[in-house]
Amino acid sequence: MKRVLVVDDSLSVARQLEKIISESGDFVCVGHAKNGAEAIKMNHTENPEIICMDMNMPGMDGLTALRTLSVMDKEVKVVMVTSLGGVGDKFTEALKLGAKNVISKPFEVDNVLRILREL
Template structure:
């Protein structure tokens, strides 16, 4: 099973995503980081295959963390999760920085799993 790290400052979104991931049978959640800096640390300690990361977080935001993660770890696949996915510039910036895809909020379980399975 692929290991997934969830990164979101919101407790409720973290829980929501971890539930979707754990219930899928295809993925296992390896934890929930609350900001970009924690994500970089947990990527090192938990060695996930996939990171689902919010774009807009206090402290180190998702795009800043993405810049570091793609340099530090060539293997990990990062998917951004954001309510701003429909803003073309934000979506494009995430892809240009190395995100494999962007999941827009509000998300549907099937859509999240489809995107993760295609990685």
């Protein structure tokens, strides 16, 4: 099963994503980081294959963390899960920084799983 790290300052979103991931049968959730800085640390300690990360977080935001992760770890695949997905500039910046896809909130379970399985 592929190892997934969830990064979101919202407890409720993290819970939703952890539930979707753990019930999928294809993925296992290895942890929950509350901002970009924690995500970078947990990427090192938990060695996930996939990171589902929010953009808008207090402290280090998702795009800053993505920029760092894309330099530090070429293997990990990052998918942004964000309410800002529909803002064209943010979406394009995320893809150019190396995100594999951007999922808009509110998200649908089937859509999240399809995108994770396609990675």
